[in-house]
Amino acid sequence: MTTLMQFKDVDVHYGPIQALKKVSLTIDEGEIVTLIGANGAGKSTLLMSIFGQPRISSGEIIYRGEDISQKSAHYVASNGLAQSPEGRRIFPSMSVEENLLMGTIPIGMEHAEKDMQRMFEMFPRLLERRNQRASTMSGGEQQMLAIARALMSRPKLLLLDEPSLGLAPIIVKQIFQILKDVASTGMTIFLVEQNANHALKLANRGYVMVNGEIKMTGTGAELLVNPEVREAYLGGH
């Protein structure tokens, strides 16, 4: 398997505060890798640092053999990285369809119509709401839209930041089912989650982050039965 992305000793500072400490992790092609950790551990910081927001203070982010840590966000996005960010960040005043079209910026409109149909098959709720303003949709629908928007760019690596955040358990289940379907197409996924149970069940490998440091790593199944992980993230049973 070839390595798609690699973090090498990455430090991130917010002023005097160090948010990431010597973080190293790898994502291989075709893998589902998850990063779990408590609120404020630095998970979203890590994902956003791929797009240079914030810039890392030392270390390297190697993507397909190139250090992208000092590149502009639009350069990174134009090279096959797509993110469904924390808080979804859909464009509130745009229709569902327009939001989806925003995903095609890196690859152009060539496949737009076909890909949009594919998204509507995967997320039938979005088809119903096609011409509706995105801000009027429920949280779960907005999350689906954010994932679909990311997929519209036909990414090589799909980055997901807490897709389960603030959603009802039944919706979370739906979303993870969809992620499973996406993964089965061979898509490489890097999933950042607080919902360790769902995330570890889906992932091939996982990393555990505590206070900006990687504390543990292993396969999804290993971490799922690890007593420390169970104690800290799975309610101890």
Place this chain on the structure above:
Amino acid sequence: MDIVLQQLVNGLTLGSVYGLIAIGYTMVYGIIGMINFAHGDVYMVSSYITAIAIALISALLTFLGFESFLVVIIGTLFLTIVVTGAYGWVIERVAYRPLRNSSRLAVLISAIGMSLILQNYVQLSQGANQQGVPTMLTGALRFHVGDGFVQITYMKVFILIAAFAGMGILTYVIQKTKLGRMCRATQQDRKMASILGIDTDKIISTVFVIGATMAALAGVLITLDYGAFDFYIGFIIGIKAFTAAVLGGIGSLPGAMLGGLILGLSEALFAGLISSDYKDVFSFSLLVLILIIRPSGLLGKPEVEKV
């Protein structure tokens, strides 16, 4: 009756021009949250470019040995819009981009500085005296209403058509094209737009250029109609257009056009029916009133942060 109709026509033309300039304020505010106080002076610069373009093209036509109002006016429109658009691009590059991540106050001061620079640059290079262009389109339509009549000069007809065409094209671009979607995305969430692969700096530049081209269209139209201008005209018309943008709801594109029309119409009616000396007082009273009653403007959204 005839005077009301006459002032309605005058107000509509004036308002459509306010609307064109207001677009520049509202789009720039929408995308980077600042009032571009140099925008009125961009309009002023476009008046001078209009005069230079008319002179150049007329001279060229005389040299070639023929005369055509249409060629002059289309050539002038084209040249003025392109050159003024370039001014808009340079202004953003020089005065605002270096301050992208600094406080709002810094950008505001830079904008006022840019405004002073443009005024003084034009005064030094073109002289402080009032300049003028010859009247090129004469004649008028006359409609009899009761005992009196309403007169619409061909020039005013031309202004109305050109201004509404300009607004129509811009609305289409913003609502229906990929460039428009990229502008709206950058306006709604700049960080997310960049994550999706949009070069947001380029989009911000584009918005400044769009604002400048709309001001240029207004500059050509008013200069052709009114004939005279000096280096200081940007101030008052800039503030009027800013009023129009606030009236319609700053940040809202249809709001700027609507605000411009309402301001132009009400100002013309006030001038015609009550007092033309106090029409500016009236306009700014309207601004104060709007700010008290509905600070977000007619079509603007109140600022609610939704989590």
